Amino acid sequence: MAEMQHYFIEKTASINDQIILDGEIAHRIVKVRRSQVSDEIELVDAEHNAYVAVIMALKGNEVLVKVVREAVLNPELPVSSTIVVGTSKGDKNEFIIQKATEMGVQHIIFFNADYSISRIKSDKIDKKLSRYQKIAQQAAEQSRRENIPTVRLIDKLSELSFTDYDTRLIAYEEAAKQHEHSALREALTALRPSQRIIMVFGPEGGISPLEIGFLESKQFKAAALGNRILRVETAPLYFLSALSYQLEMS
């Protein structure tokens, strides 16, 4: 049941094209996945079309493939989802990018929350961002997505505009105690195709009363994610799983 691998290329492709893959992609095909001549792989081209291609030749650091047919994929959630996460230690951020991408997220934004212990330093944003974007790309390939999520690093929540979002939620574990168990389900069942949903998650120390107040002034609603306390890096996965379950699994 090993799955066909899925790679993003930067040009457009058509059936019967012969394409030479090199660099990072070739490395992964040859060294990491140990693919062989006549194996099939999937390519997603610059226009987000997905194709099945067959490996014709492997030579040094180049792989020659031939595009043989369109791939039948429908890997994107029917709504656009954005997660906004209080930044934590780097490996937690990276974990969130990888797993949220697998689960279909469209946009990931990290911010320096009031209770963030590990903060994003402005002089390191470019370097971090290119690393984060690469993690998103690899996870998108792994899970055969058609889109690569965007990753942003910002300083404060107030830098964001929320006018584009149809549904706005705050992951707030205290909500479970206040019996606000229905907020998530109500929000997800009301979503219509192509709408946009955004959910804000605190860092390890939680979300501050000031931040809650700010978000509530922007029409965000608190929602519990089950009855257990989830770690920072687990909560977005619950949200995205619930989103898929509600919208795709019926």
Add this chain to the structure above:
Amino acid sequence: MAEMQHYFIEKTASINDQIILDGEIAHRIVKVRRSQVSDEIELVDAEHNAYVAVIMALKGNEVLVKVVREAVLNPELPVSSTIVVGTSKGDKNEFIIQKATEMGVQHIIFFNADYSISRIKSDKIDKKLSRYQKIAQQAAEQSRRENIPTVRLIDKLSELSFTDYDTRLIAYEEAAKQHEHSALREALTALRPSQRIIMVFGPEGGISPLEIGFLESKQFKAAALGNRILRVETAPLYFLSALSYQLEMS
């Protein structure tokens, strides 16, 4: 919003008891969480009762606490869930234990799947198991569970009896292509309180046709988990999130 910490003790407790905590628990209270005199913590006793206790004194490697009231918790899923996972590299297994515990799983079983590359060696089971059980305990404390999940390591699926389970599923990504999108939802909506559900997940290489055949002979049904390919360690989290969303969030 920092959450009250949650510790398991091996004796029974009652309101007004004064209890000395030492060893590992005291270490976590004093060194890891840096709790202070008059801070409140939560204790779950040997009979699974949860209490709030206040720290009276900290001395060397001992913490004196007084039990002040019962804690109001309802952190367990209303059904019993078992995940059976083809074993992968050790850190993936550990990740699954930690995250699945946070998400409310009751039983975790790893098995040497036909396509498992990294296998459980019989002479290492005891050592691995004690490490795995400890990860489950710490994650249960972190997420304020009342129960610690059990962890088992077995060689083959055929060692298990499935007669106790009301609902039996196989996580099978090919099911998504065959449009079996409704299998998970149908199974979860049919669950009644206190019933038992089991779901089997393949290792990195997937689940073999032989294993699928065996499980189908035991009345297991294939179910997709969304439209994307999930990594081994991500799929159980989708299942458990969906379980909580379906049963707790209404």
